Amino acid sequence: MAGMTIKDIAKKCHVGVSTVSRAMNNHPDINPETKEKILKAIEEANYVPNNSARNLKRNDAKAIAVLVKGIGNTFFSELVGILERECEKKGYSCILQYVDEQEDEWDVAIRVGKEKRLRGLVFLGGSFSQSQEKISQMEIPCVLSTICTVGMPGASLASVSVDDFKESYKMTEYLIGLGHKKIAFITAPKNDVSIGKLRLMGYRTALEQYQIPYREELVCYMDEKRDTYSYQSGYRLMQELLKRETFTAVYATADTLAIGACRALKEAGISVPEECSVAGFDGMDAGRFYIPSLTTIRQPVEEIGKATAGLLFDLIKGKEKPRQLIYEGELIQRESTARCKQ
Amino acid sequence: MAGMTIKDIAKKCHVGVSTVSRAMNNHPDINPETKEKILKAIEEANYVPNNSARNLKRNDAKAIAVLVKGIGNTFFSELVGILERECEKKGYSCILQYVDEQEDEWDVAIRVGKEKRLRGLVFLGGSFSQSQEKISQMEIPCVLSTICTVGMPGASLASVSVDDFKESYKMTEYLIGLGHKKIAFITAPKNDVSIGKLRLMGYRTALEQYQIPYREELVCYMDEKRDTYSYQSGYRLMQELLKRETFTAVYATADTLAIGACRALKEAGISVPEECSVAGFDGMDAGRFYIPSLTTIRQPVEEIGKATAGLLFDLIKGKEKPRQLIYEGELIQRESTARCKQ
DNA sequence: TTGTACGCGTTATCAG
DNA sequence: CTGATAACGCGTACAA
Numbered sequence: 001m002a003g004m005t006i007k008d009i010a011k012k013c014h015v016g017v018s019t020v021s022r023a024m025n026n027h028p029d030i031n032p033e034t035k036e037k038i039l040k041a042i043e044e045a046n047y048v049p050n051n052s053a054r055n056l057k058r059n060d061a062k063a064i065a066v067l068v069k070g071i072g073n074t075f076f077s078e079l080v081g082i083l084e085r086e087c088e089k090k091g092y093s094c095i096l097q098y099v100d101e102q103e104d105e106w107d108v109a110i111r112v113g114k115e116k117r118l119r120g121l122v123f124l125g126g127s128f129s130q131s132q133e134k135i136s137q138m139e140i141p142c143v144l145s146t147i148c149t150v151g152m153p154g155a156s157l158a159s160v161s162v163d164d165f166k167e168s169y170k171m172t173e174y175l176i177g178l179g180h181k182k183i184a185f186i187t188a189p190k191n192d193v194s195i196g197k198l199r200l201m202g203y204r205t206a207l208e209q210y211q212i213p214y215r216e217e218l219v220c221y222m223d224e225k226r227d228t229y230s231y232q233s234g235y236r237l238m239q240e241l242l243k244r245e246t247f248t249a250v251y252a253t254a255d256t257l258a259i260g261a262c263r264a265l266k267e268a269g270i271s272v273p274e275e276c277s278v279a280g281f282d283g284m285d286a287g288r289f290y291i292p293s294l295t296t297i298r299q300p301v302e303e304i305g306k307a308t309a310g311l312l313f314d315l316i317k318g319k320e321k322p323r324q325l326i327y328e329g330e331l332i333q334r335e336s337t338a339r340c341k342q
Numbered sequence: 343m344a345g346m347t348i349k350d351i352a353k354k355c356h357v358g359v360s361t362v363s364r365a366m367n368n369h370p371d372i373n374p375e376t377k378e379k380i381l382k383a384i385e386e387a388n389y390v391p392n393n394s395a396r397n398l399k400r401n402d403a404k405a406i407a408v409l410v411k412g413i414g415n416t417f418f419s420e421l422v423g424i425l426e427r428e429c430e431k432k433g434y435s436c437i438l439q440y441v442d443e444q445e446d447e448w449d450v451a452i453r454v455g456k457e458k459r460l461r462g463l464v465f466l467g468g469s470f471s472q473s474q475e476k477i478s479q480m481e482i483p484c485v486l487s488t489i490c491t492v493g494m495p496g497a498s499l500a501s502v503s504v505d506d507f508k509e510s511y512k513m514t515e516y517l518i519g520l521g522h523k524k525i526a527f528i529t530a531p532k533n534d535v536s537i538g539k540l541r542l543m544g545y546r547t548a549l550e551q552y553q554i555p556y557r558e559e560l561v562c563y564m565d566e567k568r569d570t571y572s573y574q575s576g577y578r579l580m581q582e583l584l585k586r587e588t589f590t591a592v593y594a595t596a597d598t599l600a601i602g603a604c605r606a607l608k609e610a611g612i613s614v615p616e617e618c619s620v621a622g623f624d625g626m627d628a629g630r631f632y633i634p635s636l637t638t639i640r641q642p643v644e645e646i647g648k649a650t651a652g653l654l655f656d657l658i659k660g661k662e663k664p665r666q667l668i669y670e671g672e673l674i675q676r677e678s679t680a681r682c683k684q
Numbered sequence: 685t686t687g688t689a690c691g692c693g694t695t696a697t698c699a700g
Numbered sequence: 701c702t703g704a705t706a707a708c709g710c711g712t713a714c715a716a
Contacts, residue, residue: 005693016703021695029701044358046479051457053693055394055710074416084442089528115393137388263631289573289605291633336651347709358687364713373685395709398692687716697706 004047013041024049055116058059064312065095065118069105069125073229073284075255075299076124079145082305083122090121090313092196099126102226106134107253113140120312123147126156128287141315141322145308146299147194149324158315158322160308167297167329168202168253173278173330174295175249176210179340182218182247183207186237186257199281215247234260242268248276248340254296255280255287256295262290283332292335300327343540348388353385357565366391385549393462395487397458407460408438408655411467413446415571417597417624417641419468421461421487424647425464432655434461441468443570448476448628454519462654481662483657487650488641489536491666499658500664502650506537510544510595513621516637516673518552521682524560524589525549528579528599531566542621543638557588576602584610590618597622597629597638604632615680625674634677642669 010017015034022030023038033041041047066083068076080096087094097112099105105126113121121142135157144159175183185203188196206212220237227233234257238250242264250256250265258280262272274291280287283298307325314320352359357376364372364439365380383389409427410418422438429436430652431592439454441447447468455463463484475500486501517525527545530538546556562579571576576599580592592607594600600622604614614620614634625640649667 006695007693011701017693018695018697020706022702025695031701034701048452048456049694050398051392051453053708054695054709056392056398056693057695058708096440097441098429110388111390111393114390218600231627258468259631262633263635266633284629285573287712289601291575291604293605348711349709352687358686359710360712364686367711376685392709395692396711398694398709399711400692589699660693685716688714690711690713692710694708695706696708697704699704700702 004045006047006049009038009041009045010045012045015037018071018141030224034322049273050195050291058117061137062091063093063095063116063118064095064120064122064316065112065116066122066124067097067099067105067112067126069099069123070101070229072123075284075301076288078301079124079305079308083145086306086309090309092313095263097237103259106138109142110134110137111179113138120316122308137176143308143312143315145304148198148326149194156322158311158324160325161303161327162297162299162329164322165202165205168199169206170202170329170331171251171281171297172203172206174333175205175212175251175277175337176212176278178249178277178337179342180249181212181340182245183212184245184247184250186222186234186241186250186261187219188203188222188253189227191223191224191225203251210227218247224301229256231252231256231260233257233321235264237266239268242270248342249337250276251279251281253281255282255294256286256293258296259286259290260337262292262294273336274341277337277340279337283330290336291319295334295337296332297329298332299329303327308319344621346387348389349386349390351387351389352378353590354387355380359364375497380662400459400540404433404541405437405458405460406440406464407454407458407656408464408466409439409441409468410449411441411456411465412443412571415467416628416641417626418488418644421466421647421650424644425487425651428648428651432651434655435517448480451484452476454480455480460504462658464650464654478550482652485650485654485657486672487646490540490668491536500653500666502646502653502667502672503669504639504646505643505668506540507544509548509623510541511548512544512671512673513593514545514548514640515552516675517619517621517679518554520591520619520679521684523554523682524587524591526583526587526589526590526592527561528564528576528583528594528603529561530564530595531569532563532624533566537596545593560589568661571596571598573598573602577606579603580606581610590684591621592618592678593621593623595623596628597624597636598639600636600678601628601632602635604636615678619679619682621679625672629676632678635677637679638674639671640674645669 006017006020010020020038023035072206084094099108109121120140123144134324144157146161148161148164149157149159181260187200207214220241238261250261258278264276265272270276280296283296287296304327346360348362352362362380365377426436462482465486486499488503490503490506491499491501503645537552549556562583568654592603594603598618604620607614612618621634622638625638629636629638646669
């Protein structure tokens with residue numbers, strides 16, 4: 001039967017609708033026998049309650065949502081898994097929401113928050129060049145994961161992340177320590193104001209600290225329209241770079257970009273790491289299994305995930321004010337980097 | 343302001359609720375001036391209509407959903423993008439729904455279908471060892487993408503895919519053609535009844551066709567509990583295989599598995615393809631950029647995506663009965679396979 | 685062109 | 701323990 005409702009079940013069992021509702025929602029005030037009977041009838045009739053109606057009426061959802069921008073970013077998959085587990089521990093249900101690339105994640109957040117009556121929200125990815133105005137519309141607690149907002153517009157938001165500036169500095173310093181002076185840099189689009197900007201600053205500052213002049217020509221930005229954090233983009237950008245510059249190392253701000261770059265180098269007949277070192281950022285599995293395995297900054301996903309959940313739940317309980325939590329990244333030295341031979 | 347409703351807007355503008363509703367939903371019967379005024383007020387007040395209430399009321403959603411099982415399966419990302427574009431062309435909205443690994447995709451489908459009043463449904467991933475009973479509960483048209491149901495329980499479902507048996511046969515035949523006789527096989531869990539089974543059959547049949555005895559010891563199944571289609575699993579399974587067998591080629595039923603296997607071979611000091619050929623399945627980007635780049639069967643994602651959307655829309659219009667569409671895969675020969683030297 | 689009133693399927697309240 | 705009934709926020713006949 002097509003459109004079955006709670007009423008049909010009630011009729012079928014010769015009880016009132018509220019009794020059916022009680023049976024479905026594990027309410028205490030119900031005769032176990034009636035409950036049994038109703039549940040069985042529901043099973044038989046293949047009745048599935050309408051979620052829209054439930055959400056409309058319910059005032060206590062005990063659910064949070066995770067908003068992910070950037071489908072196919074495998075780095076988030078693990079994080080999502082951890083968040084789901086943490087929610088389960090606390091008895092919260094966790095809704096996964098993907099945000100289209102062209103959608104505004106903040107609009108989606110507000111819409112979904114109301115629709116599902118959420119208690120809290122986690123953001124994964126997104127650019128976050130947000131106006132203060134939109135941010136203040138957010139009525140429920142939310143935490144930015146993997147995104148650091150220190151010193152950004154809208155810095156009042158809670159966040160859990162690594163210090164992108166510092167980690168980027170660390171990687172650059174490591175490459176300099178290997179004797180590299182001409183270090184190419186592949187990164188986010190030029191107009192990026194969050195992660196991309198911070199990592200660029202880290203790179204630049206490290207160079208200057210070690211008296212290596214910063215050269216804009218060695219920096220290759222993603223094209224805002226054509227590129228994403230994909231292998232393909234890393235490959236393309238590396239090819240561009242190869243046409244116009246010489247260098248002994250490449251540092252890409254994502255493992256995917258670094259892998260694409262490795263492939264371009266290989267096809268140009270340049271061996272990694274003998275003739276050119278390559279470093280990434282994130283610590284994804286793909287880098288670990290690549291040949292050569294990729295030197296990278298590993299973000300402590302496990303810790304970040306748990307801290308994100310912890311902070312969010314504290315915010316929900318009112319035990320905390322929005323804070324920025326910073327975790328330490330780990331430089332993992334693998335096969336793709338080596339001492340500069342020149 | 344917290345819980346704003348359509349009434350508040352109506353009051354604010356000194357109009358009735360229906361007028362506000364008309365303004366929001368682009369109804370024709372409304373004075374452009376009033377519409378303008380209302381839209382402006384909505385903007386100012388940051389009012390966002392409640393989606394649950396809308397879904398509850400609306401009978402004509404003109405939306406479909408794509409259910410994806412297996413987050414982090416990058417193979418699906420591209421497919422999803424194509425489906426979204428096709429929907430847009432037809433004026434449909436497309437809802438992306440991820441299904442937890444332990445959830446039953448069919449239950450989710452039924453629930454979401456009712457909640458959102460969907461017109462149709464696309465399934466990506468999932469095992470589909472479904473009882474006929476559950477299938478018959480599905481009231482709206484649905485298409486399985488990338489999953490072939492021919493000869494399976496519940497074969498009445500519409501699907502668009504490659505012929506997994508045939509493609510698997512093709513790859514095995516190719517390896518045999520290179521002179522390989524000891525071909526290890528890394529695949530889905532032993533109890534898999536859909537894709538895993540078909541690909542295994544293809545492998546086995548090809549061997550027998552060429553008078554090479556099928557040896558169970560050369561087949562390495564994923565552990566249902568520990569493994570997924572991940573690099574890590576490919577790596578682990580290859581290590582197991584290395585301990586107990588010798589072979590000159592490995593064929594893994596997913597590119598991710600193949601990449602993990604390459605890494606394990608590398609660490610065992612075995613060079614690919616000189617000492618051992620490796621082949622994958624799917625045609626993912628990761629394989630294209632890997633070193634050595636991966637020989638694989640490319641699934642025609644673009645065609646499959648478009649055909650999936652096309653078939654679904656035809657089904658919705660009642661122009662079609664559920665059919666199984668088969669597309670041809672393409673064997674892409676790359677660096678990871680070579681002639682057997684023994 | 686606009687406003688009133690009802691109903692969508694569910695849950696919560698309250699009286700039995 | 702159970703049943704009637706009032707919300708929840710919105711869309712839409714229907715009347716004005």
